[in-house]
Amino acid sequence: MDLALIFKYINIILREAWQRKFLCLFGFSLISYVVLVMGIFWPSKFETSATIFADNQNILKPLLSNQAAQSSVQNQTKVVREMMHSPRILKKAVENIYGLDSFESAEELGQKINNLRAKVKVKGVGANYIKVSYSDANPTETYRVINGVIDLFIKASSDEQRSESREAFLFIDNQVKQYKDQLVLAEERLKDFKAYNFDGRNSDVDTSISRLRGQIEELKISLDEDKTTIVAILKQLENESEYSSQKFKANVYGDRLNQLESQRNSLLLTYTDEYPDVVSLTYQIEDIKNTINEAAEKKRAADSSSKKTINDEGAVLNPLYQELRSRLSLIRTDTKAKEKRLIALGKLKENEYARRKRIAERGAEEAELTRDYTVTKRIYEDMLERKEKARLSMTLNIEGQGVTYRIQEPALPPLNPIGLRFLHFVVLGPFIGLFSVIGLIILCVILDRKVRFPEKLLDLNVPVLAVIPHVSTTFTQRVVRTDIITCFVLSVLIMAAYIGLAFASKVGLI
Amino acid sequence: MNGSNDKNTNIVSVKVSALEKKSAVENEISQMGEVDRFSDLELLKLKIVNGGMQSAKTLNTFRELRTQLLKKSQKKNFVCMVTSICHGGGASYIATNLAAVFALDRTKTSMLIDANLYSPSLGELIIGDASAGITDYLSDSSLNIKDVVYATGIPRLRVIPIGENSEGAAEYFSSEKMRQFIDETRSRYADRYIFIDSPPVTESSEARILTEIADMVVLVVPHGEVTQEQIEAAIQVIGEDKLTGLVYNN
Numbered sequence A: 001m002d003l004a005l006i007f008k009y010i011n012i013i014l015r016e017a018w019q020r021k022f023l024c025l026f027g028f029s030l031i032s033y034v035v036l037v038m039g040i041f042w043p044s045k046f047e048t049s050a051t052i053f054a055d056n057q058n059i060l061k062p063l064l065s066n067q068a069a070q071s072s073v074q075n076q077t078k079v080v081r082e083m084m085h086s087p088r089i090l091k092k093a094v095e096n097i098y099g100l101d102s103f104e105s106a107e108e109l110g111q112k113i114n115n116l117r118a119k120v121k122v123k124g125v126g127a128n129y130i131k132v133s134y135s136d137a138n139p140t141e142t143y144r145v146i147n148g149v150i151d152l153f154i155k156a157s158s159d160e161q162r163s164e165s166r167e168a169f170l171f172i173d174n175q176v177k178q179y180k181d182q183l184v185l186a187e188e189r190l191k192d193f194k195a196y197n198f199d200g201r202n203s204d205v206d207t208s209i210s211r212l213r214g215q216i217e218e219l220k221i222s223l224d225e226d227k228t229t230i231v232a233i234l235k236q237l238e239n240e241s242e243y244s245s246q247k248f249k250a251n252v253y254g255d256r257l258n259q260l261e262s263q264r265n266s267l268l269l270t271y272t273d274e275y276p277d278v279v280s281l282t283y284q285i286e287d288i289k290n291t292i293n294e295a296a297e298k299k300r301a302a303d304s305s306s307k308k309t310i311n312d313e314g315a316v317l318n319p320l321y322q323e324l325r326s327r328l329s330l331i332r333t334d335t336k337a338k339e340k341r342l343i344a345l346g347k348l349k350e351n352e353y354a355r356r357k358r359i360a361e362r363g364a365e366e367a368e369l370t371r372d373y374t375v376t377k378r379i380y381e382d383m384l385e386r387k388e389k390a391r392l393s394m395t396l397n398i399e400g401q402g403v404t405y406r407i408q409e410p411a412l413p414p415l416n417p418i419g420l421r422f423l424h425f426v427v428l429g430p431f432i433g434l435f436s437v438i439g440l441i442i443l444c445v446i447l448d449r450k451v452r453f454p455e456k457l458l459d460l461n462v463p464v465l466a467v468i469p470h471v472s473t474t475f476t477q478r479v480v481r482t483d484i485i486t487c488f489v490l491s492v493l494i495m496a497a498y499i500g501l502a503f504a505s506k507v508g509l510i
Numbered sequence B: 001m002n003g004s005n006d007k008n009t010n011i012v013s014v015k016v017s018a019l020e021k022k023s024a025v026e027n028e029i030s031q032m033g034e035v036d037r038f039s040d041l042e043l044l045k046l047k048i049v050n051g052g053m054q055s056a057k058t059l060n061t062f063r064e065l066r067t068q069l070l071k072k073s074q075k076k077n078f079v080c081m082v083t084s085i086c087h088g089g090g091a092s093y094i095a096t097n098l099a100a101v102f103a104l105d106r107t108k109t110s111m112l113i114d115a116n117l118y119s120p121s122l123g124e125l126i127i128g129d130a131s132a133g134i135t136d137y138l139s140d141s142s143l144n145i146k147d148v149v150y151a152t153g154i155p156r157l158r159v160i161p162i163g164e165n166s167e168g169a170a171e172y173f174s175s176e177k178m179r180q181f182i183d184e185t186r187s188r189y190a191d192r193y194i195f196i197d198s199p200p201v202t203e204s205s206e207a208r209i210l211t212e213i214a215d216m217v218v219l220v221v222p223h224g225e226v227t228q229e230q231i232e233a234a235i236q237v238i239g240e241d242k243l244t245g246l247v248y249n250n
Helices: A003-019 A021-041 A060-064 A076-084 A087-098 A106-119 A139-195 A202-239 A247-268 A276-304 A319-399 A422-447 A454-460 A474-507 B002-030 B040-045 B056-072 B091-104 B134-139 B169-173 B176-188 B205-213 B228-238
Strands: A046-055 A121-124 A129-136 A404-409 A464-468 B079-084 B109-114 B157-160 B192-197 B216-222 B243-249
Touching (some): A046 A076, A046 A139, A076 A087, A076 A121, A076 A139, A087 A106, A087 A139, A106 A129, A139 A319, A454 B228, A464 B056, B056 B091, B056 B216, B079 B205, B091 B192, B134 B169, B169 B205, B176 B205, B205 B228, B216 B228
Parallel strands (some): B079 B192, B079 B216, B109 B157
Antiparallel strands (some): A046 A129
16 A cells, blocks of 8 residues: 555545544544543552572582482472462461451352462462462452462471471381391391302312213223223133143244255355255254154144143243233223222212202202392392482471572562553543544445545546545635634543543542 | 535525625616626635636636536537536536636636526525526426526626426426427527536436436536445436546545
């Protein structure tokens, strides 16, 4: 909307207003007086407020770090509101302020409490600052109510906190005692268990078993060896006769014969058969051959007659045989001993196995006992720590060092009413009257579909020949002047009456 | 607005005309046959444009209107009916001033016929006693045209008042005599322009009858009095062939 159009509208509005000047004046005065009358009957409202400080940043906190359990301060405003609006505090406040017997029925008391709840406003105004405000028609009552409610709240909150922390301490203390008993019991059990457990550890048994196994294996190998040796010796003994035979002799002669023959052969390389040494050797050879044959005869004869007598001619004790017999005997004795040992070791192994089983069985029991003990111990220690924290918190609260509420800024008796006051109505009345009338005219101009702008005629497809300007004659000017004076006088009278009425109301004449 | 002003003007005019009558009687005695002219002040009081007026805006507007009407009639003389959409719409004011602005031209004369039965107002222009008017002429065969034409305080402007016999005016206006009267009046002088101050076209049957007689019709739209639909209805009643145009009256 451009400026020209705005001016055009202003012009139209002024013209309409002038046309209905007396109606407008009447409307203006009616609305102004209505506002004034409203102001006369408008109830005054007094408000007072106090600021509560939720003190959780006490001097001990940094010193204690996390040791003392602090009350949560995350939403102090909510806590304060809940507490202040609790029927307990409000009821007490109402009783304190108005007296116990001032209410005839319980409904009346309930209504008063609800009324108080609606009027007591709690608002967070900073990290730990909470503003409590109360508004009422009576300034004295406003002051009394806010002080009463805040005093009750502070007292109740500190009592509550003290009793709370004391209860917490007692509870934890009791728990600590219970856990201590449990811990002692668990300890006893574990001790008993350990006192009656001789089997040692699992690893000991394992070592022992493996050692035994090794020994058994070795023993078994050794026995096998011995058995093989026995068989070999027996076989050897079978081949060896108890006594040394003619074969021995034959063997001796055979060697001599071979020796002589090689000697003769070497001589024959150089000499003929007639050489004396060769002849000699030939004889010797012949001789030995004969001897060998004799020995062979004798042996055959001996073999055929199975039994040989010790005292047999040429029979002597065979040393090898003797040796073998003695060795066999030794090995047999040794084997016997080893077998005995093997049995013993087997028994030991069985024992170890049994021991291991026992250890495994008792291990589960021990683990259970240990677990019991460890868990109980941990809880007990934790509880002990908590108990100390609770004790500190309790002490802090008793000493007044916990989260406390204190009045940062006390409530003042309200001197001036808040909100719209009579003076506001007196001042606003004429303005509201004026703007309402202007607004109504604007509304009329907008809603009324009568043609007020010649431009509108252009839509009709009929030529607009002329727009005749408004003509004011001297007479009309005089009439206008008279009207202006009349309007002015009327306005002055209306306003004088208005101010008079306002003044009369203010000084209490009305 | 202009309606109320017109009323105010009427009141003043009565007083003025009383004075005028007094002086007219005196003049009549001294100068029979001569007609006094309105002074500038009197014209201003009557809200009639004149060459010597200070507010040139209004005068120029009417001059412009005159030019437009002449252009439409192709410089021939015409019978122009001025009507409004509602009572007090300012048709009389526009008709009077149109007649006055035509009469400003020394080569032209204008005649104003008061056909506004419901609020006749042209009597104030007449200096002296105006006994008979158009209705009397139409109903009484003994009357001559000359008997009902009156000189005014404005040079070259003649007025025919409504007269005393306004009952059954619709019938008179639709009579042959009326047609003859108009024709005669128009044809007597080639430079005579006739203006009929008519009642609102949508509210009276007379206006519709007069539309038939007139060569052209000027429809006055008063400020803030009528809706667009009312204007459209009035245009319909007049008919587009007769309607020359609209005049917006502030």
